[in-house]
Amino acid sequence: MSSRLESLNTWVAEVARLTRPQAVHWCDGSEAEYRALLARMQADGTLLPLNPDTHPDSYLHRSHPDDVARVEHLTFVCTRAREDAGPNNNWMAPAEAHAKMDALFDGCMQGRTLYVIPYCMGPIDSPLSRCGVEITDSPYVVANMRIMTRMGAPALARIEREGHFVKGLHSIGELDPERRFIMHFPEELTIKSYGSGYGGNALLGKKCHALRIASWQARQEGWLAEHMLIVGVETPDGQVHYIAAAFPSACGKTNLAMLIPPERYRRAGWKVWTIGDDICWMRPGPDGRLYAINPEAGFFGVAPGTSARSNPNAMATIRANTIFTNVALTADHQPWWEGIDDGKLPAVDWRGRPYDPANGPAAHPNARFTVSAKQCPSYSPMAEHPQGVPISAIVFGGRRASLVPLVFQARDWAHGVLIGASMGSETTAAATGAVGVMRRDPMAMKPFCGYNFADYFAHWLSFDRPGARLPAIFHVNWFRKGQDGRFLWPGFGENLRVLEWIIKRVNGQASAIDTPIGLLPRQTDLDLEDLPLSDEARTTLFEFDREGWRAELASIGQELDRYGARLPAALRQQQQRIAKALG
Ligand code: GDP
Ligand code: PGA
Ligand code: MN
Ligand code: MN
Numbered sequence: 001m002s003s004r005l006e007s008l009n010t011w012v013a014e015v016a017r018l019t020r021p022q023a024v025h026w027c028d029g030s031e032a033e034y035r036a037l038l039a040r041m042q043a044d045g046t047l048l049p050l051n052p053d054t055h056p057d058s059y060l061h062r063s064h065p066d067d068v069a070r071v072e073h074l075t076f077v078c079t080r081a082r083e084d085a086g087p088n089n090n091w092m093a094p095a096e097a098h099a100k101m102d103a104l105f106d107g108c109m110q111g112r113t114l115y116v117i118p119y120c121m122g123p124i125d126s127p128l129s130r131c132g133v134e135i136t137d138s139p140y141v142v143a144n145m146r147i148m149t150r151m152g153a154p155a156l157a158r159i160e161r162e163g164h165f166v167k168g169l170h171s172i173g174e175l176d177p178e179r180r181f182i183m184h185f186p187e188e189l190t191i192k193s194y195g196s197g198y199g200g201n202a203l204l205g206k207k208c209h210a211l212r213i214a215s216w217q218a219r220q221e222g223w224l225a226e227h228m229l230i231v232g233v234e235t236p237d238g239q240v241h242y243i244a245a246a247f248p249s250a251c252g253k254t255n256l257a258m259l260i261p262p263e264r265y266r267r268a269g270w271k272v273w274t275i276g277d278d279i280c281w282m283r284p285g286p287d288g289r290l291y292a293i294n295p296e297a298g299f300f301g302v303a304p305g306t307s308a309r310s311n312p313n314a315m316a317t318i319r320a321n322t323i324f325t326n327v328a329l330t331a332d333h334q335p336w337w338e339g340i341d342d343g344k345l346p347a348v349d350w351r352g353r354p355y356d357p358a359n360g361p362a363a364h365p366n367a368r369f370t371v372s373a374k375q376c377p378s379y380s381p382m383a384e385h386p387q388g389v390p391i392s393a394i395v396f397g398g399r400r401a402s403l404v405p406l407v408f409q410a411r412d413w414a415h416g417v418l419i420g421a422s423m424g425s426e427t428t429a430a431a432t433g434a435v436g437v438m439r440r441d442p443m444a445m446k447p448f449c450g451y452n453f454a455d456y457f458a459h460w461l462s463f464d465r466p467g468a469r470l471p472a473i474f475h476v477n478w479f480r481k482g483q484d485g486r487f488l489w490p491g492f493g494e495n496l497r498v499l500e501w502i503i504k505r506v507n508g509q510a511s512a513i514d515t516p517i518g519l520l521p522r523q524t525d526l527d528l529e530d531l532p533l534s535d536e537a538r539t540t541l542f543e544f545d546r547e548g549w550r551a552e553l554a555s556i557g558q559e560l561d562r563y564g565a566r567l568p569a570a571l572r573q574q575q576q577r578i579a580k581a582l583g
Contacts, residue, residue, distance in 0.1 A: 021114035029152015086452025121295035132166035168204035223283035232273035249430030273380035328362035337363035398425025416473025454566035516581035
């Protein structure tokens with residue numbers, strides 16, 4: 001088979017000449033094709049079937065133990081001019097990067113099948129959607145791409161019609177961390193990824209295309225490609241308010257996107273609708289509001305911590321037709337992870353060894369599930385809407401054990417851009433390296449912005465123009481800790497109480513106090529009824545610590561210095577204004 005698009009056929013032929021596969025398979029995305037892939041992967045041990053009585057059509061994949069997360073130190077943005085990649089990215093000259101990658105790809109698919117995966121990011125009929133083609137030698141990647149994107153014949157038809165697509169070349173290579181690179185060539189709309197099968201490194205539609213390449217395209221075309229969930233909150237009057245929220249990896253996006261309202265809210269008529277849990281593409285509509293789509297079709301969610309109590313929607317979503325990666329198993333082959341809270345015990349750990357606590361957690365801390373969004377009970381029909389949903393509020397947030405209050409609001413758009421640009425968060429297991437180290441992660445895009453952050457901040461600022469009706473901007477922190485080192489805020493479903501205040505602020509129905517860092521609710525401005533909050537929580541979550549914020553603003557100032565003269569002056573002015581107000 002081949003396509004009606006000459007440039008696609010030529011590229012596939014070139015790649016096949018370089019990588020020398022045993023066979024070439026063009027993916028049509030059909031059920032039969034998926035079944036055949038699953039059978040093949042069960043035969044060679046790539047997938048283990050889970051207990052069919054409790055988890056029908058679900059599988060466990062155990063990755064190479066050194067291939068469990070994104071590798072930010074091996075991820076590069078290869079622009080002609082180094083400054084275009086910015087201090088926020090690893091950079092390599094395009095010619096050097098191509099040469100390096102092509103040497104790795106040389107002959108790497110011998111004895112393997114080369115799969116051609118045409119995919120569409122976003123609803124197939126949406127003008128906001130963008131297409132790509134991933135070439136891979138990993139059936140696991142094909143199966144995951146089928147869940148995570150609109151993959152196969154309809155995507156190919158759109159690509160043939162449009163005549164252009166993002167090119168992604170992937171091989172698992174030898175799964176050797178010494179021979180592993182994730183390279184992006186935004187000027188060529190090209191990705192080359194070698195040596196990893198992990199989602200964020202290998203499902204090229206996701207981080208590589210929908211964030212790094214798309215953010216570059218978005219800047220040129222006047223839209224935004226963001227690391228954000230999209231959630232619809234239906235208030236008792238039947239109105240749905242859409243909120244987009246940027247939290248770093250493993251900081252609560254999937255959970256917030258699938259939130260189930262606390263009992264009292266449910267009875268009052270509140271509902272929550274899931275649009276997306278990781279990526280948001282948005283652009284100004286004719287009415288000046290920002291309209292957003294979720295470019296993905298599935299969830300690649302963190303398993304540990306997911307339970308019937310913390311995220312019942314996720315648990316319902318993954319009951320069947322799910323691929324689990326690096327979870328543990330119970331004696332009767334059910335998936336298991338820390339925090340699942342199901343009363344069962346792990347028998348085999350994520351590496352396939354009999355479970356022994358001396359070896360660490362039973363599931364890898366970054367164990368994941370891949371599942372179709374359509375299986376989520378709260379999945380919104382609006383997620384398939386070609387024009388997207390209008391965004392009422394943008395929320396930034398991260399893991400901050402100290403200083404940062406539960407919620408505050410930006411004074412205006414430029415202040416909101418500064419709040420996003422100065423986000424900090426403690427690192428998590430979603431990327432290799434130390435966990436729990438505070439780092440700056442502007443707009444949760446540190447690992448994902450395909451160009452210089454200074455230009456990115458300027459792009460964000462540019463949306464504030466005549467005729468724009470921009471969302472209000474907020475910052476949240478679900479992860480503040482008390483003296484005893486435990487989280488002060490119950491989080492999960494209770495986060496709706498914060499979303500309620502946010503929606504009321506947008507509608508001019510809630511009050512706030514003016515502080516140098518922004519508009520803070522008083523305890524009494526939030527509905528905290530029935531919440532077992534300690535006195536410490538009641539004060540700490542709402543407090544504005546002037547002394548602490550002075551140090552924070554100084555640290556933010558240093559962060560902005562990294563971008564030198566390229567940094568937009570408006571951002572520096574915002575930082576100076578706040579620093580001055582703090583005295
Ligand atoms: P994502 O990677 O940003 O989508 O984050 P997830 O929603 O998958 O959550 C990552 C981890 O943080 C999981 O272990 C969750 O159980 C935990 N988590 C999510 N939301 C909250 C919250 O509101 N409070 C607390 N304490 N933990 C949370
Ligand atoms: P996450 O997605 O944001 O849900 O963790 C994967 C990632 O960012 O690596
Ligand atoms: Mn993510
Ligand atoms: Mn997630």
